[in-house]
Structure formats: structure tokens, C-alpha cells
Amino acid sequence: MSSSTVRSFSFSKNSELEQKGQSSAPNSGTQSSDGAQNGAGPKDGSSKPLGKVSGIVNSILHGSGSLPKVMSQESWGVSLARGKYVHEIQKHHIRPERFDDYVALVSEAFPRMVKESNNRLRLTGSWLTEIGELDTAIHIWEFDGYPGHAQEMDRLRRDPVYQKFLKDLRPMLKSRDNQICLEFAFWKSRPPVALGGVYEMRTYLLKPGNLLEWETNWRRGLECRRQFCEPVGAWFSQLGKLNYVHHMWNYPDLETRKKTREQAWKVDGWAETVYNTVRLIDRMEANILLPMEFSSLK
Structure with a gap:
């Protein structure tokens, strides 16, 4: 919201009050909660927005007004993240006619x-999309923090075999993108294991400023879901496309997925979690994935 919009809002609100025969400010000479005298404007002549307007601006910048005092983005990362690793989520959009060549190359x-x-x-893990964004591969890499990521990227840039791999890879793809993500502290990623069945990657684009509220509600809701299904991992983006949250689940099959989700609705707290988080979402998607042969999670 621009400053001109705030000033316009304040002016129209004051005009409404004056038409009703009311003053838009408290009695002259009384003191507001921030210690300023309300009988006169600031010495520089600027008008102070109404308390309601300040609340609106704060809500736009920082999310729900019901939250505790807003932390800095750095504090959010420390509070929400497990902190031990960083994960790179790569997405490759494969040219259909080169699909088999792609699988052979990355394998x-x-x-x-x-x-x-x-x-x-x-x-x-490495997966191919079965339902959703077809002809797409998703790879999740784990590094020992940002220093580990920097060391490995430097090594690969100097590796002629890896550089040849990139040269061979690019013509096989329509596009590719990646995000650097952190694990949620309450949801540790699964180590390498053969689980079988199908994987579901749920991706949420949150409205800016709502990550902390999302985490608070999902941490509670996870206890409802994990009674029936153990999660694989959950991450939030730090670099690349921002305000994204990714959850991954494993099911023996899609029928089990359906029954598991229905069971969760019968547990106290799950409906409240959905209600409290759905309003924070701008966009969401669910892709069903099958692990590639070499995937450490499969």
C-alpha cells in the first residue's frame, strides 16, 4: 500500500467522522499511547495515520495482526529451520522426445x-512425475549448510566430466529451475530408505508475510496426520522463487492416500489446521511422483 493510499484513507475517514459531527482525534491536549500530544499535529506538519490504518499497514507487511510481535526475516530462519543442512530442489522439464535419453543420462x-x-x-531423492506436471523430474540434493553448498559447486565447476554432463543435458530440457530450501525444524527429512509405493509432493505458494503463521499451524496439524502417515520431508524456500513451502508424503498407493486423508478429518485439530492455513495460500499443487531407479528414497 503506497503512502498516498494511506493518506487518502485517513482523509476520507476523517471526513466521515466530521459529517457525523464527531472529531477524528481525541480531546485536545490528551496523550496517545505513544506519548504524543493529540491536540496538535507533529512539528513538521505531517499528519499521523489513524491507529486503524497503522494496523492495516502492519498486517499487509507482516501478516496476521493476531501474531506476536513480528520478528526479522533472519530470526524467522533461525526459529523455523532445522539448521543443519540446506537442500536444493531441482526441477527439470524434459522434452518428451528426449525423455529416455534424459533418464539414461542422469542415471x-x-x-x-x-x-x-x-x-x-x-x-x-530423484523422482519422475506420474500425475500432475508431466515430463518433469524432481531432484532434491542435501548439503552441509551453505559452506558445503559453496564447496561442492566450486568442485563441480572445475570438473570436466560434470561440465560435459551439463552440455549434454541442456538440449534435452525445455526448462529447468531450482530453489535453495531449509528444512522445517519440526519435520526432519527421511534418510535413504526403500519405502515403495508413490510419493506426493505438495507445493504451496504463500502470500508474503505468512510463513511464521503457516509453520505454527502446520506443526500442530502434523501431529494429526502422522497418526496415519509418516511424512518424508518439508522445506521452505530461501533462494530462487520465494514464499514457497514443499511437503512430501509416501503412500503404498493412491487408494491408501485417499483413506489416510479421510481419517485425518476425524481427528480433533485437523479441520482447524486446514481452516487456519488455507487463507494464507496464494496457489497450491499436488504432484504424484515415482522414484527413479538410482534414487536414495524409493
């Missing part, structure tokens, strides 16, 4: 990258 290149990193670079 050879990615295990080699992990092996040569001496455990400084780990592949959480």
Missing part, C-alpha cells in the same frame, strides 16, 4: 556425483 551422472563428493553432497 549415470548423479550416482557418480554423489560418490566423488566424499559424502559432502547427498542425493535425498
Whole structure:
């Protein structure tokens, strides 16, 4: 909201009150909560927005007014994140006619990258989309914090085999993108394990300023869901496209997924979680994924 919009709002509100025969300010000479005298404007002649307007501006900038005093973005990261690792979520949009070539290429290149990193670079998992954004591969990489990410990226930039891999990869893709994400502190990512079945990646684009409120509600709601289904991981974006949250679940099949979600609605607290979080979302999607043969989670 621009400053001119705020001033316009204040003017129209004052005019309404004056038409009703009321003053828009308290009695002359009384003191407001911030210690300023209300009988006269500031010495510089600027008008102070009404308390209601200040609340609106604060809500736009920082989310719901029902939250505690807003923390800085740095504090949010410390509060919300597990802090041990950073994860890179890569998304590859594959040209349909090169699909088989792509699978063969990454199936050879990615295990080699992990092996040569001496455990400084780990592949959480690699999947192909079965339902949703088709001809798409999702890869989640794990690094030992930002220093680990910087070290591995520097090593790969100097690796001629990896550079050849990139040269061979690019013609196979329509596009690709990535995000650097942090794990939510309450939801530790699964280590390598063969779970079988299907994976669901749920992606939420939050309205700016609502991540803390989202985390507060989802941390409670997870206790309802995990009675029936153990989560795989959850991340929020820090670099790349911002205000994104990703959740991953594993199910034996889609029928089990349906029954599991229905069971959650019978648990006290789940309906409240959905109600409190859906209003924070700008956009959401759910993709059903199948693990690739070399995936550490499959």
C-alpha cells in the first residue's frame, strides 16, 4: 500500500467522522499511547495515520495482526529451520522426445556425483512425475549448510566430466529451475530408505508475510496426520522463487492416500489446521511422483 493510499484513507475517514459531527482525534491536549500530544499535529506538519490504518499497514507487511510481535526475516530462519543442512530442489522439464535419453543420462551422472563428493553432497531423492506436471523430474540434493553448498559447486565447476554432463543435458530440457530450501525444524527429512509405493509432493505458494503463521499451524496439524502417515520431508524456500513451502508424503498407493486423508478429518485439530492455513495460500499443487531407479528414497 503506497503512502498516498494511506493518506487518502485517513482523509476520507476523517471526513466521515466530521459529517457525523464527531472529531477524528481525541480531546485536545490528551496523550496517545505513544506519548504524543493529540491536540496538535507533529512539528513538521505531517499528519499521523489513524491507529486503524497503522494496523492495516502492519498486517499487509507482516501478516496476521493476531501474531506476536513480528520478528526479522533472519530470526524467522533461525526459529523455523532445522539448521543443519540446506537442500536444493531441482526441477527439470524434459522434452518428451528426449525423455529416455534424459533418464539414461542422469542415471549415470548423479550416482557418480554423489560418490566423488566424499559424502559432502547427498542425493535425498530423484523422482519422475506420474500425475500432475508431466515430463518433469524432481531432484532434491542435501548439503552441509551453505559452506558445503559453496564447496561442492566450486568442485563441480572445475570438473570436466560434470561440465560435459551439463552440455549434454541442456538440449534435452525445455526448462529447468531450482530453489535453495531449509528444512522445517519440526519435520526432519527421511534418510535413504526403500519405502515403495508413490510419493506426493505438495507445493504451496504463500502470500508474503505468512510463513511464521503457516509453520505454527502446520506443526500442530502434523501431529494429526502422522497418526496415519509418516511424512518424508518439508522445506521452505530461501533462494530462487520465494514464499514457497514443499511437503512430501509416501503412500503404498493412491487408494491408501485417499483413506489416510479421510481419517485425518476425524481427528480433533485437523479441520482447524486446514481452516487456519488455507487463507494464507496464494496457489497450491499436488504432484504424484515415482522414484527413479538410482534414487536414495524409493
